Amino acid sequence: MTNNYQNELLEQxxxxxxxxxDQAALDLLRQHLEWxxxxxxxxxxxxxxxxxxxxxxxxxxxxxxxxxxxGVERVVREMARGQIMGEMSLYTDDPRSATVVAIRDSVLVRxxxxxxxxxxxxxxxxxxxxxxxxxxRLQNSQSRSELARPVTIALLPITQEVQLGPFAQRLAEQLxxxxxxxxxxxxxxxQESGQPGLAQSDGNDADxxxxxxxxxxxxxxxxxxVLLVGDDGPTPWTxxxxxxxxxxxxxxDAAQKPVLHETERxxxxxxxxxxxxxxxxxxxxxxxxxxxxxxxRWLARRPVTSHVHIRPALDRDMARLARxxxxxxxxxxxxxxxxxxxAHLGLFNALQERGIEIDFVGGTSIGSVMAALVASDRSFxxxxxxxxxxxxxxxxxxxxxxxxxxxxxxxxxRGIAETAIQELVGPNANVEDxxxxxxxxxxxxxxxxxxxxxxxxxxxxxxxxxxIPGALxxxxxxxxxxxxxxxxxxxxxxxxxxxRGVGKVIGVDLSPRKPRHIENEEVPGSWALLRDRLRPRSKxxxxxxxxxxxxxxxxxxxxxSRQREAQKITDLYFNPPLDRVGMLQWEKFxxxxxxxxxxxxxxxxxxSAADLEPFLPRSKRPDPVAAARAGE
Numbered sequence: 001m002t003n004n005y006q007n008e009l010l011e012q013x014x015x016x017x018x019x020x021x022d023q024a025a026l027d028l029l030r031q032h033l034e035w036x037x038x039x040x041x042x043x044x045x046x047x048x049x050x051x052x053x054x055x056x057x058x059x060x061x062x063x064x065x066x067x068x069x070x071g072v073e074r075v076v077r078e079m080a081r082g083q084i085m086g087e088m089s090l091y092t093d094d095p096r097s098a099t100v101v102a103i104r105d106s107v108l109v110r111x112x113x114x115x116x117x118x119x120x121x122x123x124x125x126x127x128x129x130x131x132x133x134x135x136x137r138l139q140n141s142q143s144r145s146e147l148a149r150p151v152t153i154a155l156l157p158i159t160q161e162v163q164l165g166p167f168a169q170r171l172a173e174q175l176x177x178x179x180x181x182x183x184x185x186x187x188x189x190x191q192e193s194g195q196p197g198l199a200q201s202d203g204n205d206a207d208x209x210x211x212x213x214x215x216x217x218x219x220x221x222x223x224x225x226v227l228l229v230g231d232d233g234p235t236p237w238t239x240x241x242x243x244x245x246x247x248x249x250x251x252x253d254a255a256q257k258p259v260l261h262e263t264e265r266x267x268x269x270x271x272x273x274x275x276x277x278x279x280x281x282x283x284x285x286x287x288x289x290x291x292x293x294x295x296x297r298w299l300a301r302r303p304v305t306s307h308v309h310i311r312p313a314l315d316r317d318m319a320r321l322a323r324x325x326x327x328x329x330x331x332x333x334x335x336x337x338x339x340x341x342x343a344h345l346g347l348f349n350a351l352q353e354r355g356i357e358i359d360f361v362g363g364t365s366i367g368s369v370m371a372a373l374v375a376s377d378r379s380f381x382x383x384x385x386x387x388x389x390x391x392x393x394x395x396x397x398x399x400x401x402x403x404x405x406x407x408x409x410x411x412x413x414r415g416i417a418e419t420a421i422q423e424l425v426g427p428n429a430n431v432e433d434x435x436x437x438x439x440x441x442x443x444x445x446x447x448x449x450x451x452x453x454x455x456x457x458x459x460x461x462x463x464x465x466x467x468i469p470g471a472l473x474x475x476x477x478x479x480x481x482x483x484x485x486x487x488x489x490x491x492x493x494x495x496x497x498x499x500r501g502v503g504k505v506i507g508v509d510l511s512p513r514k515p516r517h518i519e520n521e522e523v524p525g526s527w528a529l530l531r532d533r534l535r536p537r538s539k540x541x542x543x544x545x546x547x548x549x550x551x552x553x554x555x556x557x558x559x560x561s562r563q564r565e566a567q568k569i570t571d572l573y574f575n576p577p578l579d580r581v582g583m584l585q586w587e588k589f590x591x592x593x594x595x596x597x598x599x600x601x602x603x604x605x606x607x608s609a610a611d612l613e614p615f616l617p618r619s620k621r622p623d624p625v626a627a628a629r630a631g632e
Contacts, residue, residue: 504571
C-alpha cells in the first residue's frame with residue numbers, strides 16, 4: 001500500500017533517473033511499475049536466480065553480496081534510496097550476479113521484463129529514455145562506484161557520561177554544511193504525532209511500528225541526514241532507532257570500562273544475520289589527550305564495522321566524523337621507496353598549508369612509517385623533530401657479517417621505530433590507537449598473499465611492511481612469515497578505496513618517472529664495478545644500481561606494473577621527481593623533505609579553485625556569496 005509522499009518520491013526519482021521526459025510518458029511508465037516492500041533481513045534477489053526485473057529503491061537501504069567460486073560471500077556495496085538494481089536482466093537472460101538483502105525495512109518499485117517489453121513497443125519516448133539511461137549505467141559500471149552514504153544514523157550511548165544531546169547537536173552543525181539535517185528523538189515523534197508516549201509504545205505492535213516508520217520516512221524524504229537519538233537503554237524507542245537506521249554510531253566514553261552495554265546485549269546482539277546496519281564505535285576523549293590507548297579492548301568485545309576516535313570539544317574532530325558519515329572523507333596513500341619516502345613528509349606539509357585535512361591514511365614500506373606519523377595527529381613540527389632524529393642515524397646501516405636471511409640485521413631499525421612510536425603515540429601502541437584511521441600493507445610469504453594491518457602492534461606492523469626481502473629480516477606473526485608489502489601492493493590505493501567513509505583519495509607514488517637506460521652492452525665484472533664505485537659519481541662509467549638497491553627495486557616490480565591502475569582510482573596524484581635520490585640515502589633527509597614539499601606546492605598551485613575544493617573541509621571552502629560580492 002502506498003501513500004502520497006511515496007508517490008512524490010517515485011516521481012522525483014524517475015525524473016532524476018530519466019532526465020527530460022514529458023508527464024504523459026512518465027505516467028505511462030508508472031502504470032507498468034509494481035510496488036514492493038522488503039522487510040529488514042529479507043532477500044530481494046539471490047545470486048544465481050533468474051533475472052526477470054529491474055528495481056528502483058524508494059526508501060530504506062539494501063546491501064549487495066557476491067559469492068565467489070569457493071562459496072565465500074563478501075559485501076560489495078550498499079544501496080540507498082533512488083538507486084537502480086537488476087537493470088541488466090531487462091536485456092539479457094543471465095541469472096542474477098549478486099544477492100541483495102534489505103538492511104532495514106525498504107520500499108521499491110519493480111519493472112518486470114514483460115512490462116519493459118510492452119513499453120518498448122508502445123512508447124518510443126519511454127523506451128529511448130530507459131534504454132539511454134540503462135546503457136549509461138552499464139558503461140559506468142566499469143568505473144569505481146562510491147558507497148551510498150547513510151541517510152538515517154542512529155546515535156546510541158553504550159557507557160555512562162555520554163552527553164548525547166549536545167553531541168548530536170554538534171554533529172548536526174558539521175553535517176549542515178553538507179546537506180539538510182534533522183535530529184529526532186522520542187519526544188519529537190510524540191510531539192509530531194500528537195500522541196504522547198507513542199515512541200515508547202510496545203515494540204511488537206505492528207500498527208504502531210508502521211505509524212512510526214511512516215513518520216520517519218516522511219522526515220527522511222526531505223532531509224539528507226536524520227540523526228536518531230536513542231535512549232540510554234534497550235527501550236522500544238532505541239529498538240526502533242536500530243530497525244530504522246542505515247548505520248549505528250555507538251558512543252562510548254573511552255575512560256570507562258569497555259564492557260557490553262545493556263542495549264548491545266539485548267538489542268544489537270539479537271538481530272538476525274543480514275538485518276544489520278553497519279556499526280561504528282565512536283570513542284570519545286578529552287581534548288588534551290596526547291593519544292588513545294587500549295582500543296583493542298573495546299573492539300574485542302563487539303563486532304563493529306569500524307571505529308573512530310573523537311575529541312568532541314574539537315571542531316576539527318567533529319568535522320572529521322561528519323565527513324566520514326557523509327562519505328566525503330579524504331584518504332592519503334603513501335607508497336614505498338626507501339629513503340625517498342622522506343618526501344612524504346614534505347608533501348603532507350604542502351597539503352596542510354593549502355588547508356587539506358586528512359581523515360584516513362595508509363601506506364606500504366617506508367610509506368607505512370610516514371603514514372603512522374601523519375595518523376598520530378601531532379603537529380608537523382613534532383613529526384619532523386621525531387623523524388629527523390630517527391633518520392639521523394642510518395636505520396639500515398647495521399649489516400650482517402653472516403647474511404643468512406638478510407643483508408641488514410634490522411636491530412637498529414627496530415630500536416628507532418620503537419623509540420619514535422613511544423614518543424609519538426606511547427609504549428606498546430597498536431594500529432587502532434592512532435587518532436586517524438590507519439592501515440599498512442605487508443606481504444605474506446607463507447600464503448603468497450597480501451596482508452593488511454588494520455589492528456595489532458604498530459611497531460610490528462610497520463617492521464613487517466618495511467622488511468625488504470633479502471635486505472631486512474622478516475616478521476613472524478601467527479605462524480606466517482611477513483615481509484615488505486611492496487612486493488604485492490606498493491601503492492595501496494585500492495585498500496584506501498575500500499575504507500568505509502572515504503570519498504576522495506590522495507596518492508603519493510615514488511615510482512621512477514622514467515625507466516633507467518643502461519649504455520653498456522654487458523654487466524662488467526665485480527672488480528671493474530668496485531673500481532668504478534671508487535670514482536666520483538659524475539665520472540663513473542657504469543650507471544648500474546648497487547646490490548642492495550637492486551634487490552630492493554626487484555621486489556616491487558610487480559607493484560610498479562600495477563601503478564597505472566592505481567593511478568586511475570586516485571583523485572589527486574603526486575609523483576615527486578626524486579631521480580637523484582637513492583633508496584638508502586637517509587643522510588639526505590632534509591633535502592628529500594624539501595623536494596617533496598616543492599613538488600606538492602607546485603601541483604597544488606597549478607590546480608584551480610574548483611579542482612581543489614572537493615579536498616577541502618567545508619569550513620575552508622570559499623564562500624560563494626562573498627566571492628560573488630567581491631566580483632561586483
